[in-house]
Amino acid sequence: MPVLNRIAALAPEMTEWRQDFHAHPELGFEEHRTSDIVARKLESWGIEEHRGLATTGLVGVLRNGGSGRSIGLRADMDCLPMTEQNDVPHRSTVPGRMHACGHDGHTATLLGAARYLAETRNFDGTVHFIFQPAEEGGGGGNVMVQEGLFERFPCDAVYGIHNDPTLPLGEAKVVPGTVLAASDRVSITIRGIGGHAARPHATIDPVLIGAQVLVALQGLVSRRTDPLDSAVLSITMFQAGSAMNVIPDAAELKGTVRTLQPETRDMMERRIAQIAEGIAAAHEATAEVVYTRLYPPTVNHPEETARAARAAAKVLGAAKVIGEAPPIMGGEDFSFMLLARPGAFVMMGQQEAARGGVPVHHPRYDFNDAMLPVGASYFAALVEQELPRG
Ligand SMILES: [Zn+2]
Ligand SMILES: [Zn+2]
Structure with a gap:
């Protein structure tokens, strides 16, 4: 199963969403516009949305069938306080604000997965779509956990992704243990x-x-x-x-x-x-x-990492899933969610020769829209694998 066909068909729309988020970046705990758009889209697809966690955070709840199993999928929504140097049509419209870490892409990716799962409902259980604010230093993920995220929205396990401009598109690092510092x-x-x-x-x-x-x-x-x-x-x-x-x-x-x-x-x-x-x-x-x-360090749980690797292999092919790699000295507040629930954080390749692999937090960085259907297919495959029907 490479990129799911129905998700491939959603790619042009996901690209529009992503580029719109990119043009209107918002800092941590100020993601009001982004959060409004996410909420409206979830609602329009019949996904129940709960707002107001960690100010601008929100959770979409999609139930299907009678199983008590549940899964959490997480995306971050905030930008960085820097000025974009790209000259693209969707460049930031706000001086001193830029989506230079690709959280615009993470949000659009999770939205694509949500839409696919709401339409196809080929799973049995509850999916929680977690859209968190303020990853870049504000610890929005921790605030959501402190405000009762997993008590209100119980998750057997929680999964997140981050784009990786140093890794070719179509590959993913799915590594157990400490992955970030x-x-x-x-x-x-x-x-x-x-x-x-x-x-x-x-x-x-x-x-x-x-x-x-x-x-x-x-x-x-x-x-x-x-x-x-x-x-x-x-x-x-x-x-x-x-x-x-x-x-x-x-x-x-x-x-x-x-x-x-x-x-x-x-x-x-x-x-x-x-x-x-x-x-x-x-x-x-x-x-x-x-x-x-x-x-804290981001530490992947071994069993859930193996599950994430299996889902990633369904989309990318087993040869493209890297199971062993040294940790990166960057940090992530998804670490707080992994302290509260088992789960795994996957680094997903987005590098293509033409793009030159500009690193995150660089004024010429831009999320690669070709990664949107790959990431959404991974999330969808993971849900169908973890919450199987029958
Ligand atoms: Zn960052
Ligand atoms: Zn980031």
């Missing part, structure tokens, strides 16, 4: 004593101290993390001062920390504070460290 934020404020740049001895220079902290922190990756484990510490913002002849009284460093193992995550949190505070103290300055745990 824990994603945390760190902010360090160093306070010294400001003064005249020509009289440094009368100041405590937070810029010099900040530079030493920045360099020392990299030792946590190279010297304190097991070489066979992985960690990333990227200080991406270093802000201090307002004049070339003034030593400022404070410097601020901010960045992101990615880890795969809980003990490495604990070590990072503890040691970043010790290093910053210790180096600051050595210079008679102070450091205030705020470490925020955002997303």
Whole structure:
């Protein structure tokens, strides 16, 4: 079973939906327009919709037959705060807002699957279509779980996809265990004593101290993390001062920390504070460290991953389903759903030679519409496999 025929017929419409979402991107928890459109479409296909979870999140419920089995399928809807550099007809109409992670495509994919399943009803059980807000840092998936997503809409298992521009179209990574990293934020404020740049001895220079902290922190990756484990510490913002002849009284460093193992995550949190505070103290300055745990690692459950692989193989062919791959150091808030329910997160290839494989979060990224029927067929095949009739 390659791309399902009925879904192939829906492809032009799915492309229209996707490009419309792309032209009207909305940030996390502000996806009102997107959410309205999704709700109206679900309703028009006879799918019961429940709105208001995590502000703009919604769940579509489609029941068929008498079985008590249930499945959750999830898509994210938010964009990124960046300006698009593509010159396509469906380019973003909002400056500083862009669907640069393909969540427009994920939403259209799940809508396509919903329409197919509502029309064909070749399953026995309940399908929950979960449209979540604010994946990009806002943790909308976690908010939905906290607000009782799985109590109100019980799911035996929950499945999600993400497009992968580094993987050829028609292939998928369906890998058990840890597939994406824990994603945390760190902010360090160093306070010294400001003064005249020509009289440094009368100041405590937070810029010099900040530079030493920045360099020392990299030792946590190279010297304190097991070489066979992985960690990333990227200080991406270093802000201090307002004049070339003034030593400022404070410097601020901010960045992101990615880890795969809980003990490495604990070590990072503890040691970043010790290093910053210790180096600051050595210079008679102070450091205030705020470490925020955002997303846990995304860990696929082995049994559900095998089920996802079987469904993916029906659509793509077994040879195109990659069952083993190293984790990616990006993060995902689908991780919270996988902590609450068993399930699997699949990376779906969308690269084609002509498109050059522009990575996500790049101002020239665009979701490949050719992936829409592939993703929707995977979701549909998964439902028909997991909620079989008779
Ligand atoms: Zn993203
Ligand atoms: Zn994403």
